[in-house]
Amino acid sequence: MAADGADSWTRAAAGIDVSFKPYEQHGVVANFATERPHREVACQWFRDDGVLAYLPLPGNLISIVWSTPADHAAELLALSPELFCDRVADAGGRRLGALSLVTPPAGFPLRLMRAPRMVAPRLALIGDAAHAIHPLSGHGINLGYQDARVLAETLMALPAHIDCGDLNWLRRFERARKEEVVALQSVTDGLQRLFSLPGQPFSLLRNAGLNFTHRLPVVKDLLVRYAMG
Secondary structure: OEOOOOOOHHHHHOOOOOEEEEEEEEEEEEEEEEOOOOOOOOEEEEEOOEEEEEEEEOOOEEEEEEEEEHHHHHHHHOOOHHHHHHHHHHHOOOOOOOEEEOOOOEEEEEEEEEOOOOEEOOEEEOHHHOEEOOHHHOOHHHHHHHHHHHHHHHHHOOOOOOOOOOHHHHHHHHHHHHHHHHHHHHHHHHHHHHHHOOOHHHHHHHHHHHHHHHOOHHHHHHHHHHHOO
16 A cells, blocks of 8 residues: 555556646645644635645644745745744734744645556555645545545455455455545645635635635535545
8 A cells, every 4th residue: 555645656666657737836834832722623714825724733733734836935934933933823813822833844845646546456545645636625634534444445345265456356446436536636626726816806706605605504514524524
């Protein structure tokens, strides 16, 4: 099983070529201690300089992902720890008060990655080794968890006389995951393009769409249920 990321060495060694679509953005990540409790609530801001997410960790700790143009990411990474904390706190409206850096910030390029197949003889790809999406939806980790679950179920259903690395059997796992992976990659890619459009008219349209979704309990409940697996 290959779970070694979007630049998977295992996948390359198996001869599985993939296609990358760069977003011309970087994800800036870091962990912080917060002045105020986050109460296990994740927050996300769609800003002119990208998408900022606060993700709760145990205690008064959060992880952030700031998806932003490459030049702005370089600017953020060049800041002193104190200025970087202030910049992230200000960008989140000081929702959690002052922030203290726990881990140094790091950046990585954001790309859409599609693999033509998730399996080869004696090999299954899961997580970012099999598919990569923009982090704005927060569902990359959910896709990886579902890959692991379905692969485990596929192997547990294996008849005793069939080898666990049999390609025909592993293709059951691939078929079971294809629809969800393609759908979520397409939706997330579309959202990224929508939220990248500059100008107030597009901003008003996006906000209206999000507010409309918020007011539809059935749709909102379906989205929450999917996010929770």
